[in-house]
Amino acid sequence: MKKSQFLKFTLSAIFFIMSVIIAFGQQDLSATDIVKKADDNMRGKTSQADITIKIIRPTWSREMTMKAWSKGDDYSMILITSPAKEKGTVFLKRTKEVWNWIPSIERNIKLPPSMMSQSWMGTDFTNDDLVKEASSVVDYDHTLLGKDSVLDKDCYKIQMIPKPSAAIVWEKVIVWIDILDYLQLKAEFYDEDGALVNIMNSSDIKVLGGRKITSKIEMFPVDKKGNSTVIIYNDIVFDVPINDNFFTTRNMKQLK
Amino acid sequence: MLLKLAWLNIWRNKRRTIITATSVFFAVLLAILFRSLTDGIYDNMIHNVVSYSSGYLQIHQRGYWDEQSIDNTFEEDEQLYKELLKNQNVAYLIPRLQTFALASYADKTKGVLLLGIDPAKEKMVNKLHEKIIDGEYIETINEKVVVLGEGLASQLKLKVNDTLVLLGQGYHASSAAAKYRVKGLIKLGAIELNNNVVYMPLKQSQLMHGAENRLSSVSVMLDKTKNLERLKESLLYSINPDLYEVMTWKEMMPELDQFIEADSTAHYIIVGVLYFIISFGLFGTLLMMIFERKHELGILIAIGMKRRLLVIILLLESILISLIGCFAGIIAGVMVVKWFTIHPIHLTGEIKQVYEEYGIESIIYFSSQEKIFVVQTLIVLVLSILLAFYPGYKVMKLKPVEAINS
Numbered sequence: 001m002k003k004s005q006f007l008k009f010t011l012s013a014i015f016f017i018m019s020v021i022i023a024f025g026q027q028d029l030s031a032t033d034i035v036k037k038a039d040d041n042m043r044g045k046t047s048q049a050d051i052t053i054k055i056i057r058p059t060w061s062r063e064m065t066m067k068a069w070s071k072g073d074d075y076s077m078i079l080i081t082s083p084a085k086e087k088g089t090v091f092l093k094r095t096k097e098v099w100n101w102i103p104s105i106e107r108n109i110k111l112p113p114s115m116m117s118q119s120w121m122g123t124d125f126t127n128d129d130l131v132k133e134a135s136s137v138v139d140y141d142h143t144l145l146g147k148d149s150v151l152d153k154d155c156y157k158i159q160m161i162p163k164p165s166a167a168i169v170w171e172k173v174i175v176w177i178d179i180l181d182y183l184q185l186k187a188e189f190y191d192e193d194g195a196l197v198n199i200m201n202s203s204d205i206k207v208l209g210g211r212k213i214t215s216k217i218e219m220f221p222v223d224k225k226g227n228s229t230v231i232i233y234n235d236i237v238f239d240v241p242i243n244d245n246f247f248t249t250r251n252m253k254q255l256k
Numbered sequence: 257m258l259l260k261l262a263w264l265n266i267w268r269n270k271r272r273t274i275i276t277a278t279s280v281f282f283a284v285l286l287a288i289l290f291r292s293l294t295d296g297i298y299d300n301m302i303h304n305v306v307s308y309s310s311g312y313l314q315i316h317q318r319g320y321w322d323e324q325s326i327d328n329t330f331e332e333d334e335q336l337y338k339e340l341l342k343n344q345n346v347a348y349l350i351p352r353l354q355t356f357a358l359a360s361y362a363d364k365t366k367g368v369l370l371l372g373i374d375p376a377k378e379k380m381v382n383k384l385h386e387k388i389i390d391g392e393y394i395e396t397i398n399e400k401v402v403v404l405g406e407g408l409a410s411q412l413k414l415k416v417n418d419t420l421v422l423l424g425q426g427y428h429a430s431s432a433a434a435k436y437r438v439k440g441l442i443k444l445g446a447i448e449l450n451n452n453v454v455y456m457p458l459k460q461s462q463l464m465h466g467a468e469n470r471l472s473s474v475s476v477m478l479d480k481t482k483n484l485e486r487l488k489e490s491l492l493y494s495i496n497p498d499l500y501e502v503m504t505w506k507e508m509m510p511e512l513d514q515f516i517e518a519d520s521t522a523h524y525i526i527v528g529v530l531y532f533i534i535s536f537g538l539f540g541t542l543l544m545m546i547f548e549r550k551h552e553l554g555i556l557i558a559i560g561m562k563r564r565l566l567v568i569i570l571l572l573e574s575i576l577i578s579l580i581g582c583f584a585g586i587i588a589g590v591m592v593v594k595w596f597t598i599h600p601i602h603l604t605g606e607i608k609q610v611y612e613e614y615g616i617e618s619i620i621y622f623s624s625q626e627k628i629f630v631v632q633t634l635i636v637l638v639l640s641i642l643l644a645f646y647p648g649y650k651v652m653k654l655k656p657v658e659a660i661n662s
Contacts, residue, residue, distance in 0.1 A: 060428050083430070085430055102433045104435075105435045107421060119429075122429020122430070123429070
């Protein structure tokens with residue numbers, strides 16, 4: 001009898017202490033950890049995704065579908081599956097290099113640095129975004145600015161300032177990360193004059209590939225009214241091992 | 257009465273009148289020929305440059321010129337052609353799809369100007385097929401070949417029948433990538449074009465850019481440079497100004513316009529010197545006349561002729577002489593210019609080569625615009641009238657006694 005009471009007490013004490021520790025632990029999560037957690041949530045060791053991209057312009061819009069594979073920060077591959085004219089076009093990212101296979105001219109082009117700031121496939125994303133977006137954890141210094149709410153969700157508001165060594169065009173990036181799910185819901189990109197350039201909104205939280213992710217990402221360039229790009233994840237699978245050999249220029253040509 | 261007096265007076269001394277009239281005659285003739293020649297050269301130059309590049313006038317979708325992207329192209333429209341051709345000054349319409357792309361052969365890549373053309377229409381207007389130096393000209397609007405500038409070909413180290421890879425930006429953010437057989441090389445006078453241009457059949461270009469039936473511009477060719485601004489207005493009237501914009505070559509190629517402007521300023525100075533010399537010649541004969549007729553004029557005043565009337569007579573005399581000279585000058589000018597418009601001067605030798613290197617026909621045309629004749633004649637006439645005020649002034653100051661005794 002006494003024994004069981006003691007057990008109860010110790011157990012509840014342990015639970016209490018544990019919960020206190022967890023609570024404190026959460027309080028103590030540094031800004032960097034929050035960003036890392038959010039980043040890990042969307043990335044995983046590897047991923048295979050089925051994506052639709054919509055380009056929205058004041059007078060027209062256009063839709064593309066593609067398959068994307070990624071492994072860590074360094075490797076990713078994108079295969080365009082529609083429209084017919086672009087079908088079979090492949091982009092490969094290996095660390096800091098981007099290659100583009102164009103089947104209609106049977107050429108594999110390594111994108112030169114001068115093309116990095118140009119639009120990727122006519123979207124509001126640049127080729128640079130494709131390469132550098134990965135290093136949001138390593139290449140920035142993070143400061144927690146406080147809490148804010150986005151779409152009725154409580155968020156950490158974190159300011160990210162690029163480290164001097166990083167080749168990043170932004171002066172600062174401010175991100176909003178959901179306190180509950182650690183998902184990035186909003187990001188604002190500022191140029192070197194401190195002017196807001198791009199706003200990225202993430203929404204439609206869904207469970208895909210066994211994880212809760214934001215399945216819709218919208219990019220709005222601030223100075224171009226009516227322009228935006230929407231990325232929709234139709235399906236995504238995480239952590240299925242992919243061999244490094246997959247991300248080679250040779251494989252680009254036979255990808256289906 | 258005064259006119260009659262003046263008329264009789266000028267024929268009293270025929271030699272003097274003829275000398276004066278002749279100096280006016282040559283002044284008018286020289287001024288007309290000089291202007292006609294320079295204007296003719298400019299017109300020819302403009303015609304040559306414009307027929308390869310922009311056309312005298314160009315029609316785009318509204319807003320294209322400020323943002324020359326393929327998204328600002330417009331749909332080819334037979335109705336538009338019909339409306340434009342209603343205007344009598346419009347000789348030809350040339351549809352084009354103009355874009356920029358990367359051209360690549362082996363491991364060389366270069367940015368190029370990609371011109372989707374209707375080969376038959378270009379042939380008619382600027383005789384593009386005659387500039388082919390190797391291979392052949394494009395035959396149909398749908399042939400899967402390209403023709404490129406000889407300068408560009410040598411930079412890419414490419415020959416006829418090699419395959420050129422083109423990579424650009426397609427319509428509405430689609431991709432534009434294709435490869436084509438090089439059918440011919442073309443040598444163009446304008447170095448910039450020669451080093452950068454790739455001609456391809458219009459339909460192929462539209463296909464490659466995913467821009468079926470779309471054009472970036474319709475160039476309007478005229479028989480002659482007429483009043484461009486007015487023509488622009490009237491064309492804009494006949495088509496929908498909310499949809500299209502019309503631009504003159506002066507707006508599209510201000511550098512050519514400025515060059516001509518600067519060059520013709522130099523010519524104005526030369527013409528100015530010419531007028532100066534002519535005025536002194538005229539002034540000389542007038543001085544002589546007043547000196548010879550001092551005695552006569554003195555008597556006229558002494559017997560009661562009003563000085564004012566005398567001045568008017570002298571002025572009329574001088575105007576009559578100038579008019580005779582001017583008319584003779586115009587007639588001779590018209591004849592010379594007519595002769596040279598029918599038989600233009602064909603340059604030979606070194607000058608011919610220089611001209612051809614710049615892509616300008618080595619032929620000197622004379623401009624036969626009415627404006628030249630009228631303006632030049634008026635200038636000489638005004639000059640001679642101004643000069644005639646000097647004898648008038650002398651008469652007003654003439655002392656009859658001294659004059660009679662001299």
